Structure formats: C-alpha cells, structure tokens
Amino acid sequence: MSDNENNKKRRPLKSIPPDGFPLKTGLIWVLIIGAIVALFLLNPAKSPQPAVLNVQEVLELAEQGKIAKGNIRSDSTGGKDWHVMSGETTEPILRNAAGLETKAFTMSDRVTDSSYEKLQKTKVIVAKPATTAMTQLLYNILPFILVIGLLYFLFVRQLKSAGKGALSFGKSRAKMLTRDKDRITFADVAGCDEAKEEVGEVVEFLKDPKKFQKIGGRIPKGILMVGPPGTGKTLLAKAIAGEADVPFFSISGSDFVEMFVGVGASRVRDMFEQGRKNAPCLIFIDEIDAVGRQRGAGLGGGNDEREQTLNSLLVEMDGFDTQEGVIIIAATNRPDVLDSALLRPGRFDRQVTIDLPDIVGREQILRVHARKIALSDNVELAVIARGTPGLSGAELANLLNEAALLAARRNKKKVDMSDIDEARDKILWGRERRRVMDDKEKQALAWHEAGHAIVGAVLDDGTVPVHKVTIIPRGQSLGSTTYIPTKDILGRTKKQYLDRICTAMAGRIAEEFVTGDISDGASGDIKQATKIARMMVCDLGMSELGPISMGDNQDTVFLGRDITRSQHISEETARRVDAAVTEIITGQYKRASEILTGHRAALDKVAAALLEHETIEGVHVTEIIKHGEIKSPVVAVKPPKLPPADSAKPAGKSTSEASDGPAGAPAPSPA
Structure with a gap:
C-alpha cells in the first residue's frame, strides 16, 4: 500500500458546520422529543398487577384508615349500571395474584346501593366520574x-x-411591480432620446387610447429593445413602468425554462392569463433570447422544452384566440439568434435600438448619476464625456462610483478631477501594480513604450492622439501607451487601420534598437496587428484581393446556425490571403522602423523621461518631437497610500487588445 493511500485512510473526517444541516435545529429537537414520548406511551413501564378485593375487605381497610384514596366509575356495558371501584392503600400491604406486594386494588364484585352508602360513610371515595360512550x-x-x-x-x-405547492409549479413567476416603490421615470434615463420617444408612444396610448383609435391607429403588440449590455434596456423598461399608470409585470426569460417538459409553456399561458385579467397592462421579459432562440438548429427536436415554450409564446402573442390589452416589452443583446417568427409584425411590431451613447448622451448620463455624488468645483462632466468614448451607461455609472470610493478611501469630502481620471484609467486599462524590475528590464520597457508613443504621435491626424505613456504595470501589461479619441469614431479608413498596425509594430523595433535582441513583451502587439490585417483582407476588402468577404464560416453552430459547415474559399485563395496579411504586416513593420530611425533623438528622450518620471502625458511626447524637450511640467506619480490590492496575474506577455470594430472604447498599446 502506498503512502498516499495510508494518508487518505488516516485523514480525519471533516467537521460538519453548525449551519450545514438541511433541517432547522428546533424541528430536529421536536422530532426527537416526539419520538421519545411516543415510545414511552407505546411501551409503558410494566407495574405490578393490582390486588383483587371484595366489598367487605375494602370496608374493613377503610375502617382501619389504611385506604389512601378510592375511585368509583360507572360502566354501562351490557345495559346495566355497574359501579367499579379501584384505589390505593397507604402502604404496600396487599398481595396480587403473583404474590407481589402492591398498594393498588380493584373490586371483584359490583358495588350495590347499600355498599355504596357504606363506602361514602368511610369518606374514602374521592370522585364519581360518569363515563359515557362519547367520552x-x-x-x-x-x-x-x-x-x-x-x-x-x-x-x-x-x-x-x-x-409552494405542487399545483402552483406551472404558475407564472412574473412579479407585479408597485407604482410607488423606487419609482423611475423618463427623467432618470438619459442618452437614448430616440428610444424614449418610441416607447413613450406606448405610455401615451395607455393614458389616452382614443387619441390613436380615432384615426384607426393600433398600438404595437410587442416592443423589442436591442442593444449592447449596459446601455439601459432594463432601466428604460423600469421607466415605462414608472410613467404608465397601468399594471406592470416583470419576468426573466430564464424563468420559463425548466427541466420538466411543459412547465415553461404552462407558465407562459398563466402569465398571459394574468395579463388579460389586468388589461391593459405591460409585461416585460428580460433576456428573451434565453427562450426565443431560433428553432430547428439540429440540437433537439420538436419535443424540446425550450421550443415548446417558444411555441406557446408565439401563439399567445398573435394566435387564433388573441385579445387586446396586453403589451409585451422584451430586451436582448443577441437579436441575431432570435427566431424569425418572433420578430415578425403582429408579435414584435417594433424594434427599438439602444446603442452606445454619443458624447452628448454620455454627458447627460453623467449628470443623472452625479446627482447623488458630492463633486468638486473643478469637475467638468463635458470633459469626462469627451474622454470616455465607447463607454455604456452602466460603465459611466461605475466610473463615478469608483471615483467616489477612491475619494472616500483618500479621506476626501468631495470627488475631484484627479479621482475621476484615476477611476477612468482603472476601468479602461486596469489598476496600477507596482512590481519590482531591475534596470535592464525597466530600460527595455521604457524604449518599448517610447516606440509606441513616437510612432503614434507622428502618425496622428488629430483623431486619436496619445493620452498617456507609462512603464508602471497596469492590468495585464507591464507598460502601456494609451490613446483617447477626440470625437466618437463611427468608422475607420484603410490608412487609419494601417497606422494602427504600424504603431503596434513600433514597440518591438524600438526595443531591438537598444538591446539588440527581441523579447516576448510584444506578443500582444503582434496578435493585435495580425487580427487587424486579417480583418482588412477577409472582411473589409482592403487588399489586392478586392472587395470580397471571406469570413462567413466563422459562425457558431450552438447559436442557432446550421450544423454542416462549407468552405467558402479554395486552398489557393487561402494562400493568397495569408500572403496579403503577411505583406501588410511586413510593410508596416518597415514603415515603423523608418519612422523611429528618423526620430531616434526623440525616441531616446521619451525613454529617458519615462525612466525618470515613470509616467508622462501625450502632450510631453508632442513637445519632445517638436521642440526636443519637455516644456510642460510633469506631475510626479506617487504610489497611492491605499491598502494593497490583490496580486494580479504575472505580466510577461500582454493580452490586451484594442477594439477592431468601427467604434469602440480606447484601448492601450500594451508592452
């Protein structure tokens, strides 16, 4: 037997926590006491049999004063009134049939009227209870x-x-919201004016339906709110509930799906039945993609529980027996996986798109969430809105909350601009992590980030300038060069994509200039550049192959697509795609090398400034390129006097990547 097996056998049993029992402690004690009492009643202790005496013997003992108590009860068995007497003597002077001493005795003959009078004279009769058949x-x-x-x-x-009872298992779990508790109105929702206008028609119809019915208008039966996570779909539904003076039911899509077949369909029917009883009313289904995914994807047949639930939902919304007055509002961030029958007019008549807010919407959202936060006079919400492109409403609320927590930990009474800047950098690029690095690693990191900063500043056309350069580890990268757009980016040109690839390649080139070697610190840059180049060739048509899309085979079967997969390009075309991607990356690599060679003096000065200050602003990089030195003062970055954060993952290779879509949040250029 091995040592491991011996250790397993000698290992003591784990102690059971006091709150780990499935039943309550009081219930356990009640069951134990009840079991003990039942055993005592069912198996009483056997006492000696009483002695049998006649009337004369009882009278003699009573005259001698040796009877402690006596009891006579009437027994009407057989239609006669029998008087049966029993009692106890003062001492165990009697013997029963087994010869054991006892104090208990019973009468062997019937007590007559004359003997009853004699017993009454001895005053040993305690009671005379009348026992009937009912008692x-x-x-x-x-x-x-x-x-x-x-x-x-x-x-x-x-x-x-x-x-909650076996009969209520198939009942709807929709919760009816109260109208006064935590009421949210349209004034609490910002950044989506068009969406508020569309759903406002529903509220207006519910308040004054005759206004629309006079000209033959019919309110939509269903409204589907579509948008990325955190854009305020659920918040807008709460605002509709606050504005509309009608019953409002709320339920999640996952509440319909159960392991038992038919339960989801039963809950759908019960939900609409409750809605008809309270019509006109609103029913909000959050995350409807949990139950409304496309049917017939090959994963599960017609008996699938989810498909039965969806079929019941389709019939209840617009089937043969449909009643007016129930309006469905649903929210999802995956409209591409919903069934087409669910999206047709008559069910979800209107789709409301709630996209990421623009600069005006972000400022409005910040003003809504800043009502409950004590802000300093130097805080400008318009500046914060310009510096947070691509952030959703939930992320903006989290930004102000993080700034408030940071100010409270620094013992401040109000939140100032420095707290908000630190909270923004923490949300976008991660929190600073002070790590011990030797001079050689620190030098290579400084030149790496300086290469990103120089090429990014040279190629900038005023759209995405360099925001900050640091060699302090943040997030999963050892250092980062961050960029913040000056406006909302709705689309990018081929030149802008090539500039991004060129900037990503600059870090490795600058590092090689100084150390004469390459390291794995540029792995994140290489992945980012390769992804952008392949997207340009396969999806955007920005190569010599022409405007041809070759990325259709990237869909996932489990999201409601076909099981079979067909190859859209030949092997020869695949080789041409690889060659085009390689040509783009190598060309931009050469271009970045030429830029850094022409600005070698500025590269050295930016790296020296990073080694001295650890963090410099984008304006400092521009001043070095134009004037050869830093003109503006550099604010020294001191380690915050805060409790130590949890140790993050080892940062040898960076995994941060910039957004590759037409629009997105700014991302760092990692080391």
Missing part, C-alpha cells in the same frame, strides 16, 4: 388527532412553503 370514544381518538396535527404542521406546511 370513552373521545379518550381513544384524541391521541391520534394530536399526532396527525403534529405531523401536518411539521411536514405538510414545510413542503408547501418550500415548493
């Missing part, structure tokens, strides 16, 4: 009634409270 029956049934009642309250009520 005898009650004495026999009462213990069973008590036991059944105990079992009912201990078990049946527990099961009902836990499972």
Whole structure:
C-alpha cells in the first residue's frame, strides 16, 4: 500500500458546520422529543398487577384508615349500571395474584346501593366520574388527532412553503411591480432620446387610447429593445413602468425554462392569463433570447422544452384566440439568434435600438448619476464625456462610483478631477501594480513604450492622439501607451487601420534598437496587428484581393446556425490571403522602423523621461518631437497610500487588445 493511500485512510473526517444541516435545529429537537414520548406511551413501564378485593375487605381497610384514596366509575356495558371501584392503600400491604406486594386494588364484585352508602360513610371515595360512550370514544381518538396535527404542521406546511405547492409549479413567476416603490421615470434615463420617444408612444396610448383609435391607429403588440449590455434596456423598461399608470409585470426569460417538459409553456399561458385579467397592462421579459432562440438548429427536436415554450409564446402573442390589452416589452443583446417568427409584425411590431451613447448622451448620463455624488468645483462632466468614448451607461455609472470610493478611501469630502481620471484609467486599462524590475528590464520597457508613443504621435491626424505613456504595470501589461479619441469614431479608413498596425509594430523595433535582441513583451502587439490585417483582407476588402468577404464560416453552430459547415474559399485563395496579411504586416513593420530611425533623438528622450518620471502625458511626447524637450511640467506619480490590492496575474506577455470594430472604447498599446 502506498503512502498516499495510508494518508487518505488516516485523514480525519471533516467537521460538519453548525449551519450545514438541511433541517432547522428546533424541528430536529421536536422530532426527537416526539419520538421519545411516543415510545414511552407505546411501551409503558410494566407495574405490578393490582390486588383483587371484595366489598367487605375494602370496608374493613377503610375502617382501619389504611385506604389512601378510592375511585368509583360507572360502566354501562351490557345495559346495566355497574359501579367499579379501584384505589390505593397507604402502604404496600396487599398481595396480587403473583404474590407481589402492591398498594393498588380493584373490586371483584359490583358495588350495590347499600355498599355504596357504606363506602361514602368511610369518606374514602374521592370522585364519581360518569363515563359515557362519547367520552370513552373521545379518550381513544384524541391521541391520534394530536399526532396527525403534529405531523401536518411539521411536514405538510414545510413542503408547501418550500415548493409552494405542487399545483402552483406551472404558475407564472412574473412579479407585479408597485407604482410607488423606487419609482423611475423618463427623467432618470438619459442618452437614448430616440428610444424614449418610441416607447413613450406606448405610455401615451395607455393614458389616452382614443387619441390613436380615432384615426384607426393600433398600438404595437410587442416592443423589442436591442442593444449592447449596459446601455439601459432594463432601466428604460423600469421607466415605462414608472410613467404608465397601468399594471406592470416583470419576468426573466430564464424563468420559463425548466427541466420538466411543459412547465415553461404552462407558465407562459398563466402569465398571459394574468395579463388579460389586468388589461391593459405591460409585461416585460428580460433576456428573451434565453427562450426565443431560433428553432430547428439540429440540437433537439420538436419535443424540446425550450421550443415548446417558444411555441406557446408565439401563439399567445398573435394566435387564433388573441385579445387586446396586453403589451409585451422584451430586451436582448443577441437579436441575431432570435427566431424569425418572433420578430415578425403582429408579435414584435417594433424594434427599438439602444446603442452606445454619443458624447452628448454620455454627458447627460453623467449628470443623472452625479446627482447623488458630492463633486468638486473643478469637475467638468463635458470633459469626462469627451474622454470616455465607447463607454455604456452602466460603465459611466461605475466610473463615478469608483471615483467616489477612491475619494472616500483618500479621506476626501468631495470627488475631484484627479479621482475621476484615476477611476477612468482603472476601468479602461486596469489598476496600477507596482512590481519590482531591475534596470535592464525597466530600460527595455521604457524604449518599448517610447516606440509606441513616437510612432503614434507622428502618425496622428488629430483623431486619436496619445493620452498617456507609462512603464508602471497596469492590468495585464507591464507598460502601456494609451490613446483617447477626440470625437466618437463611427468608422475607420484603410490608412487609419494601417497606422494602427504600424504603431503596434513600433514597440518591438524600438526595443531591438537598444538591446539588440527581441523579447516576448510584444506578443500582444503582434496578435493585435495580425487580427487587424486579417480583418482588412477577409472582411473589409482592403487588399489586392478586392472587395470580397471571406469570413462567413466563422459562425457558431450552438447559436442557432446550421450544423454542416462549407468552405467558402479554395486552398489557393487561402494562400493568397495569408500572403496579403503577411505583406501588410511586413510593410508596416518597415514603415515603423523608418519612422523611429528618423526620430531616434526623440525616441531616446521619451525613454529617458519615462525612466525618470515613470509616467508622462501625450502632450510631453508632442513637445519632445517638436521642440526636443519637455516644456510642460510633469506631475510626479506617487504610489497611492491605499491598502494593497490583490496580486494580479504575472505580466510577461500582454493580452490586451484594442477594439477592431468601427467604434469602440480606447484601448492601450500594451508592452
């Protein structure tokens, strides 16, 4: 036997925590005490049999004062009134049939009227209870009634409270919202004016339906709100509930799906039945893609529980027996996987797109969330809105909350601009992590980031300038060169994509200029550049292959697509694609090398400034390129006097990547 097996056998058992039992402690003690009492009643301790005496012997003992108590009860068995007497003597002076001493005795003959009078004179009769058939029956049934009642309250009520009853398993879990508790109105929603206008028609119709019915208008039966996560779809639904003076039911798409077949469809029917009883009303289904995914994808047949739930939803929204007055509002961030029958007019008549807010919308959102935060006078929400492109409403709310927490930890009474800048850098690029690096690693990192900064500043056309350069580890990168657009980017040109690839390649080139070697610090840059180049060739048609899309085979079967997969390009075309991607990357690599060679003096000065200050602003990089030195003062970055953060993952290779779409949040150029 091995040592591991011996250790397993000698290992002590884990102790059970006091709160780890499935039943309550009080219930356990009640069951234990009840079991003990039941055993005692069913198996009473056997006492000696009483002695049998006649009337004369009882009278003699009574005259001698040796009877402690006596009891006479009437027994009407057989239609006659029998008087049966029993009692106890003062001392165990009697012997029963087994020869054992005892104090208990019973009468062997019937007590007559004359003997009853004699016993009354001795004053040993304590009571004369009249036992009838009804009282005898009650004495026999009462213990069973008590036991059944105990079992009912201990078990049946527990099961009902836990499972809410077997009959209510298929009932709808939609919650009816109260109108006064935590009421949210359209004034609390910002950054989506067009969406508020569209859903505002529903509220206006519910308040004054005759206005639309006079000209033959019909309110949409369903409104589908589509948008990225965090853009305010659920918040807008809460605002509709606050504005509309009608019943509002809220439910999640996952509440319909259960492991038991038919439960989801039953809940859908029950939900619409509740809606018809409270019509006109609004029903909000959050994350409807959990139940409304495309049917017939090959994963599960017609008996699939999710498909039955979807079929029931389709029929209830616009089937043969449809009633007016129930308006469905649903939200999802995956409209591409929804079933086409669910999106047709008559079910979801209108799709409201809630996109990421623009610069005006971001400022409005910041003003809404800044109502509850004490802001300093130097905080300009318009400046924050310009510096946070691509952030959703939820991320902007998180930005102000992080700034408030940071100011509180620094013992400030108000949130100033420095707290918001630190919170923005933390959300976008991660928190600073002070790591110990030797001079050689620090030098290579400084030239790496200086290469990104020089090429990025030279190629900048005023759209995406350099924001900050640092060699302090942040997030998963050892250093970063960050860029913040001056406006919302809705699309990029081929030149802008090539400039991004050129900037990504500059870090490795600058590092090689100084050390004469290359390292794995540029792995994130290489992945980012390769991804952009392949997207240009395969999706955007920005190569010599022409405007041809060759990325159609990237869909996932589990999102409701076909099981079979066909190859859209030949092997020869695939080789040409690889050659075009290689040509783009090598060309921009050569271009970045030429730029850095022509600005070698500026490269050295930016790297020296990073080694001295660790963090410099984008304006400092521009001043070095134009004037050869830094003109503006450099604010020294001191380690924050805060509790140490959790240790992050080892940062040898960076995994941060910039957004490759037409629009997105700014991302660092990692080391």
